[in-house]
Amino acid sequence: MTDADISHIFRPGRIGTVDLASRTVVAPMTRVSADPGGIPNALMRDYYRNYAEGGFGLIISEGTYPDRAYAQGYRHQPGMTDDAQQNGWQAIVETVHHAGAKIFQQFMHAGALSQHNDYVNEVAGPSTVQPMGQMATNYFGSGPYKTPRALSLSEIGAITEGFASAATRSVAAGFDGIEIHGANGYLLHQFFSTTANQRDDSYGGPADNRARLHVEILTAIKDAVGPDIPVGMRLSQMAVNDFTDQWAGGARDAKMLFSALGCAGVDFLHINSVPATAPVFGGTKTLVGHARDYFDGPIIACGALQDPETAENFIVRGGADFIALARGALADPAWPKKVEARGMPIPFDPGMTQPVATIENSRAWSVAHS
Helix, strand or coil: CCCCCCHHHHCCEEECCEEECCCEEECCCCCCCCECCCECCHHHHHHHHHHHHCCCCEEECCCEECCCCCCCCCCCCCECCCHHHHHHHHHHHHHHHHCCCEEEEEECCCHHHCCCCCCCCCCEECCCCCCCCECCHHHCCCCECCCCEECCHHHHHHHHHHHHHHHHHHHHCCCCEEEEECCECCHHHHHHCCCCCCCCCCCCCCHHHHCHHHHHHHHHHHHHHCCCCCEEEEEECCECCECCCCCCCCHHHHHHHHHHHHHCCCCEEEEECCCCCCECCCCCCEHHHHHHHHCCCCEEEECCCCCHHHHHHHHHCCCCCEEEECHHHHHCCCHHHHHHCCCCCCCCCHHHHCCCCCHHHHHHHHHHCC
8 A cells, every 4th residue: 555645535525515524435436235015225335335444435325227218228227216215215324324424316317228118118319320339238138229219308318307306315314415417328428419300399409409408408407405405426438338429519518518518506516537647639638627617516526446556646736625436445345444544455356346237246256255
């Protein structure tokens, strides 16, 4: 373990009205472990409690579907659309709070990347463009993605209303903040993509049109939950079905998107690149660096930051305020406590998410290799 100064990682921080004990964040990770009906269960409660007890200042929930139309993406994905789901999440929030951490809920609409939906038998997205790649086998998927049906304007409006309604439930369940999933190839990413989005209406064409839904959903949620609940957005260029994906307009698109969200009152940005430290758009700046040029609020950086020195440097010099861990957190929920004590966290192993990335399979791997 390094002897270098890593003190910035463990300094208190603040996002909106929420005070955090450190700059360490658990990134949202799909765990496909909810009960039938998308109801969070005791297994999930224990899973999130482990991160709180392990010293993480903030936990961001796995992507949760906000409506019963086209939002759900995976089998056994949790939702926030009824009282049973809300009650299940409330038990998790109470457990996390009791263990001393804060927790934000991430809402995710899968759009054209949906692999399973309990409520409808078709897939819908911005346009009738089949996503590239194959469904994720470790999330119960198999074969190519379906070709989506193009969403109507009224359906887009209903999606926005669904996000706002789910966020209201989230606040009632006790969550400390909201994150909108605008990254990794899901619905908002699809709308911003010039490949997936072939629309010729107010949601297609120029970059500001393609970002219209981002702003509308952000505004609707902020109106629904009020000023005391921070609302942020996760953004990336890469997609789960295409890690080489890039924003068509490069730095121009970045400026437009970050500026538009800032003007709309976004409380934080969560920027995902692999690695977070890599320059983008053929220049020398990282995606976080571009975000920092146009947004002066809190930025969470995510992407291969499990090395403490790398994480520390990215906070001190890279423009990030917080560092989020996915694989590093999954491998060792006590990463913050071990690193602060100059210990050695357990490294990630792909076997932890095989054959399916459920909580039970990760636990079984840990038991077998302990």
